Amino acid sequence: MSTRLHTATKQSYSATTQLAVPTVKWWSLPRLLVDYARYGDDVVDKLFDRYGDIFRVDVPIGFEILDGVRSVVLFRDPNLVKPLFTASAEVVDPTLANHVLELLYGDRSLFLVDGPDHQRIRKLVLPRLRGNELQKWGDGLDSSVRTDVATWAGAGPVHVQERMLDVTLESILQITLGITEEQMPIWKPPMHAMLRTAMSNEYIVRYATRRLGGLKTWTKLHAEIAACESLIYTEIARRRNAREVEQPDLLDLMMRLEGPPLSDRELRDQLFTILLAGHETTASTVTWAVDYLLQNPQQLAIATAEARTDSDDYSYIEAVLHETLRMHAPAPVFGRVTRTTYQLGNYAIAPNSLVLPFIHGIHRDATLYPDPNVFRPERFVDTKPGTFTLIPFGGGTHRCVGDRLALFQAKLMLRTILRDVELTFHSNKKTTTNLLPTNNIQVLARRAS
């Protein structure tokens, strides 16, 4: 692959120009939220068309998304991504926005800690999740996906996302905790149940009413979290009693961390984080890739031909995945909170503002990606995705630790599907109104000839 890179066309910004960010009046919020639930990102696109590439919504007291944060700033100018992701933590807090998910991840999660504690864990796990180390997990994943796909042909409608969720959960359980095939029936049902509840729209309602006890009184989710915690704490206790046996998984690695040891609670938070952040997103990527390929027969033919060769070069399938992540980022909302007045481009952002890059808009910027609404993997065949122009994995010190693992897994899974079965749509109904958008396509499969 050549070293060409997608880069944003530079805008000239001046450190002395401090423009006010255009403001959407708060009383239009209820209407906007209803429209967003019905029409999705198009509603936000229209706001950008009206206000420019950056705008702000001030939230009335009592309705703050995060405590103390009264202003939400959204931008879609790709030039502003790098300054935001690389800003110092004294000016822009990289963790505060993630408190939305603290109930699940816990307050010691990589998502929620910063500084030396954060660096210590990242430095430990990152090398395990990239380069040659990835091959270690290839056989287990290959076996899971092959076994699953072998059941598709002639079995009637297959809900791709559900199948992919099962496969990626198995893989991340193996990588994180060394769970074996025999132990999977104990671990998978409670994990699936917890994720299903946590991803539902009820989370939004419960979170919005948290000051009235919305989250505290959610007994169903608390019970599901407790069931998963119980499995995890039992495993930690078992390992503490059998320390001499070294395992290749992340729990073992974290238990052997040099310096002050991690407590059971800290281990629980990191394990929950990796297990939850590290499987739904990858499953969703593969599902959307299948969906886009079935809608684009020419690209499907190229990717299928590549999957059925003996070569180890899957660069077209890799380009399909980058293009899928451009068209449809599985984690579409993440942001940073300003601690002081912060200059972003020519704009002065007030302290305590939640700043969100609008991923959908950045990924569909026509200057970066001509015909942005067209699925065209060819854009990434001889051009690498730019660090700050294709941002499904975020950026800066909190960029996703599982980015390489996710692409490795997704490539292997998509290759196996394309190699082993021929697919047609049974139904291509999708829903995008969940907290994390779910793709509900169903396919019919026959064994590849």
Ligand code: HEM
């Ligand atoms: C296509 C798949 C994936 C997508 C789209 C994705 C996306 C993201 C995003 C957007 C962030 C936040 C980055 C930021 O704030 O700048 C993140 C963080 C994170 N992701 Fe992923 N992720 C994926 C797969 C994975 C996998 C497989 C793992 C498992 C190891 C994982 C583990 C994490 C962790 C631990 C963090 C927190 C990193 C930190 O705060 O230092 N992710 N991911």
